[in-house]
Amino acid sequence: MKPRVGLFVTCLVDLMRPSVGFAAAKLIEASGCDVAVPAGQTCCGQPAYNSGDKADARVLALATMGACDGCDYVVAPSGSCAAMMKLHYPQLMAGDESAQARARAFALTVYELSSFLVTVRRMTAVPGRFDGRVAYHDACSGLRELGIAAEPRRLLAQVAGLELVEMADRESCCGFGGLFSVKYPDISNALVERTAAAARAADPQLVLGGDLGCLMNIAGKLARQGSRIGCRHVAEVLAGELADPPIAHDALETGP
Amino acid sequence: MTQRMLDFEASARAALADASLQRALAGLPGGLVAERAAAKARLPEFEALRDAARDIRDHTLRNLDLYLKAFERRAAASGSRVHFASTAAEARDAILAICRAANATLIAKGKSMVSEEIGLNSHLEAAGAEVVETDLGEYLVQLRGERPSHIIAPAIHIDQAQAAADFRRRHTHLAQDRRLEEAPDLVAEARAILREKFLAADVGITGANFLIAETGAAVIVTNEGNGDLVALLPKVHIVVASIEKVVPTLEDAATLIRLLARSGTGQDMTAYTTFLAGPKRDGDPDGPEACHVVIVDNGRAALLGSEFREVLRCIRCGACMNHCPVYNAVGGHAYNSVYAGPIGAVLTPALIGLGEARDLPNASSFCGRCEEVCPVKIPLPKLMRSWREVDFARREAPLAARAALEAWAFCAKRPRLYHLATRLAVLALKMAARGRGAFGSFPLARGWTRHRDFPAPQGRTFHELWAKTKRGASA
Numbered sequence: 001m002k003p004r005v006g007l008f009v010t011c012l013v014d015l016m017r018p019s020v021g022f023a024a025a026k027l028i029e030a031s032g033c034d035v036a037v038p039a040g041q042t043c044c045g046q047p048a049y050n051s052g053d054k055a056d057a058r059v060l061a062l063a064t065m066g067a068c069d070g071c072d073y074v075v076a077p078s079g080s081c082a083a084m085m086k087l088h089y090p091q092l093m094a095g096d097e098s099a100q101a102r103a104r105a106f107a108l109t110v111y112e113l114s115s116f117l118v119t120v121r122r123m124t125a126v127p128g129r130f131d132g133r134v135a136y137h138d139a140c141s142g143l144r145e146l147g148i149a150a151e152p153r154r155l156l157a158q159v160a161g162l163e164l165v166e167m168a169d170r171e172s173c174c175g176f177g178g179l180f181s182v183k184y185p186d187i188s189n190a191l192v193e194r195t196a197a198a199a200r201a202a203d204p205q206l207v208l209g210g211d212l213g214c215l216m217n218i219a220g221k222l223a224r225q226g227s228r229i230g231c232r233h234v235a236e237v238l239a240g241e242l243a244d245p246p247i248a249h250d251a252l253e254t255g256p
Numbered sequence: 257m258t259q260r261m262l263d264f265e266a267s268a269r270a271a272l273a274d275a276s277l278q279r280a281l282a283g284l285p286g287g288l289v290a291e292r293a294a295a296k297a298r299l300p301e302f303e304a305l306r307d308a309a310r311d312i313r314d315h316t317l318r319n320l321d322l323y324l325k326a327f328e329r330r331a332a333a334s335g336s337r338v339h340f341a342s343t344a345a346e347a348r349d350a351i352l353a354i355c356r357a358a359n360a361t362l363i364a365k366g367k368s369m370v371s372e373e374i375g376l377n378s379h380l381e382a383a384g385a386e387v388v389e390t391d392l393g394e395y396l397v398q399l400r401g402e403r404p405s406h407i408i409a410p411a412i413h414i415d416q417a418q419a420a421a422d423f424r425r426r427h428t429h430l431a432q433d434r435r436l437e438e439a440p441d442l443v444a445e446a447r448a449i450l451r452e453k454f455l456a457a458d459v460g461i462t463g464a465n466f467l468i469a470e471t472g473a474a475v476i477v478t479n480e481g482n483g484d485l486v487a488l489l490p491k492v493h494i495v496v497a498s499i500e501k502v503v504p505t506l507e508d509a510a511t512l513i514r515l516l517a518r519s520g521t522g523q524d525m526t527a528y529t530t531f532l533a534g535p536k537r538d539g540d541p542d543g544p545e546a547c548h549v550v551i552v553d554n555g556r557a558a559l560l561g562s563e564f565r566e567v568l569r570c571i572r573c574g575a576c577m578n579h580c581p582v583y584n585a586v587g588g589h590a591y592n593s594v595y596a597g598p599i600g601a602v603l604t605p606a607l608i609g610l611g612e613a614r615d616l617p618n619a620s621s622f623c624g625r626c627e628e629v630c631p632v633k634i635p636l637p638k639l640m641r642s643w644r645e646v647d648f649a650r651r652e653a654p655l656a657a658r659a660a661l662e663a664w665a666f667c668a669k670r671p672r673l674y675h676l677a678t679r680l681a682v683l684a685l686k687m688a689a690r691g692r693g694a695f696g697s698f699p700l701a702r703g704w705t706r707h708r709d710f711p712a713p714q715g716r717t718f719h720e721l722w723a724k725t726k727r728g729a730s731a
Contacts, residue, residue, distance in 0.1 A: 009718045009719070009722075011668075013718055014678065014717050014718040014719055015678055015681075015682050015713055015717060016682075016711060016713045016714065017713070017714055018714055018716060018717060018718035018720075018721050018722075019714060021718035021722070022718075022721075022722075025722075025727075035727065037718075037719070037722050037727075039671070039719075040671045041671070042667075042668040042669075042671050042674045042675075043668045045668075047661070047664065048661065048665055048668075049641070050622060050641060050644065051644060051648060051653075051661055052641065052643075052644030052645040052646070052647055052648030052649070053648050053661060053665065054645055054648075056665040056668075056669065059669050060665075060668055060669060063669065063671075067671075140621070140622070140623040140624055140625075141622075141624070144623070144624040144625070144627075144628055145624060169285065171625070172581060172623075173581045173621050173623035173625070175581065175621060176621065177620070177621025177622055177623065178621075178622075180619075180620065180621040180622070181621075181704060182701055182703060182704060183618065183619075183657070183703075184265070184268070184582075184618075184619050185701075185703025185704050185706060185707060186265075186268060186269050186272055186703070186706075186707070187268055187272070187582055187585050187586060187619065188621070188704075188707075189706075189707035189708065190272055190585035190586075191581050191582075191585060191621070192707075192708065216710075216711045217708070219694075219709075219711055220694060220704070220708035220709040220710055220711055221707070221708040221709075223693070223694050223708070223709040223711075224696075224707070224708045224709050244714060245693055246693075247693075247711050248693045248694035248709050248711040248712075249693040249694075250691065250692050250693040251691055251693065
């Protein structure tokens with residue numbers, strides 16, 4: 001029997017770019033799993049948690065865990081949301097032993113998409129094909145909280161025709177930081193200007209990443225600068241789901 | 257919202273627009289950051305040392321009273337007088353009293369952040385003494401009437417041309433054709449002035465990087481040797497240090513010293529590492545006649561039993577600042593605080609109150625690099641989040657931000673309402689975008705769209721689309 005994977009689609013993918021959710025589902029299925037989309041999911045609670053609103057974050061954490069009951073794994077196309085569920089849920093439940101035990105057990109089932117495909121499913125062939133140069137931006141949560149850097153690159157190496165180039169200073173924050181980019185837009189902008197400059201210097205056709213928030217930030221900056229470089233979630237390229245235009249690009253444009 | 261003395265956003269904006277500051281800060285990634293990486297790469301046991309250092313600091317903090325008492329006993333045995341000050345005012349007064357008893361008119365200082373914290377210089381100057389900073393960066397900062405913008409590189413915000421201009425402005429004895437273009441010219445000029453001060457000073461004041469309980473010694477590390485001259489030449493030497501500077505043994509100090517410079521400047525060791533224990537003894541070639549150690553609490557003891565205890569592990573290397581994208585963007589002065597960067601974002605609210613410093617723990621993208629490079633593994637993002645929790649409970653965030661968060665949380669906790677509301681919202685946004693891929697201006701995120709486009713949504717939510725598929729229908 002195939003493992004049952006609960007796709008935690010993340011609130012940004014749900015709202016902004018559902019095609020990433022379908023690409024993720026396709027990849028998980030291609031790795032030999034059944035995909036379920038738990039209906040009760042909304043948001044992992046990170047915006048509340050990082051705003052100091054622990055009470056609402058706890059309610060959302062409990063609701064998310066409840067929604068994902070019965071799944072063998074819970075997979076999110078985001079290092080940030082996965083880290084929230086995997087690392088921070090148990091901390092959030094401190095002081096309530098049974099809830100904390102539940103969060104710890106839940107945490108063991110949670111994976112960021114690329115790390116699930118590589119470390120759990122040992123995927124060696126992906127459906128996507130892409131003729132051109134891409135760069136991969138490491139989002140901070142996935143990189144530093146979950147230690148994800150090799151996994152997306154191993155998957156990209158399986159994409160026929162794809163050439164991976166590395167951007168300079170790839171461990172630096174793009175300045176998204178969730179509500180940080182809204183609360184401190186000028187500082188956030190100083191950060192994304194550096195990331196955008198690194199992207200332009202590497203000159204790929206696409207900048208890929210594992211977190212839609214960072215990608216929206218980088219794509220928004222590149223679009224404002226008039227750059228032709230597109231931004232996509234890495235799942236879109238891995239799954240070969242490229243019918244929609246890159247993030248922040250107009251529908252009529254042709255291109256990667 | 258309470259009236260804040262520290263307007264972080266305004267000073268951050270000014271810093272971002274300050275071209276010479278930005279030039280100075282641009283040197284950080286290729287400078288201190290690259291140097292640390294190289295130092296770490298040269299030392300295979302670097303990560304193991306971080307674990308050991310964290311354990312030393314945690315053990316010390318759990319037994320801080322014992323180690324402070326042990327230090328006091330050992331320091332007294334070697335002839336120093338130890339003074340405990342629970343507040344900044346007590347510390348200032350204790351130091352002023354020592355200076356008065358020595359009839360001090362000229363006081364030479366080594367670099368000390370805690371002296372900045374307690375406002376020592378202005379206190380001594382108000383009492384009529386001349387106070388001279390002898391670390392080159394601190395000297396420059398003092399000439400300019402500023403505070404340090406970095407805990408180990410106080411003048412990192414000043415480029416060389418500015419430094420030369422400051423010297424010309426303040427050293428009025430300089431011949432107009434005196435060369436000050438190169439760094440060695442500046443050093444020579446400062447040295448000529450400072451030599452006189454070292455020799456003439458009545459009292460020398462230094463900080464301490466560590467106080468060793470086992471030996472009663474204060475340890476100072478410098479690259480200029482100025483600390484040694486300040487400690488040894490004047491008749492009276494005062495060490496001012498905060499309570500958490502104590503370490504149990506010489507061995508422990510050695511472990512921490514192996515990490516301190518590597519983390520901060522990328523040096524294996526600083527040029528000078530000096531152990532100072534007591535006044536000049538019979539047969540010593542030099543040294544002060546009297547030694548005092550002023551140990552300052554200033555709010556730290558209250559942190560020991562709190563969720564913020566880990567911040568007291570800090571050994572003041574500056575690595576968190578060097579690696580912080582926010583610090584790199586705005587520099588230290590924008591924080592309007594003695595301590596800037598991630599460590600300042602956690603420590604400052606504890607020292608001066610969250611009300612005046614609430615922006616500091618909020619202004620972080622939680623990228624986590626500070627924790628990654630901290631030699632004593634302080635979980636800085638976690639501690640900043642803890643301050644946000646205190647802040648949230650006090651409802652000090654602007655009303656609009658609070659209301660937006662509450663409205664969002666209300667919906668997110670009600671999946672049916674949430675999915676309906678989000679379906680309608682993204683559809684409306686898609687229509688408003690009129691086929692374009694992004695918004696050039698966006699009413700709910702004006703700050704965002706001042707600098708970058710806001711991507712338009714694809715128009716349907718994932719949950720709506722998934723429910724229409726075969727897989728979604730069978731779920």
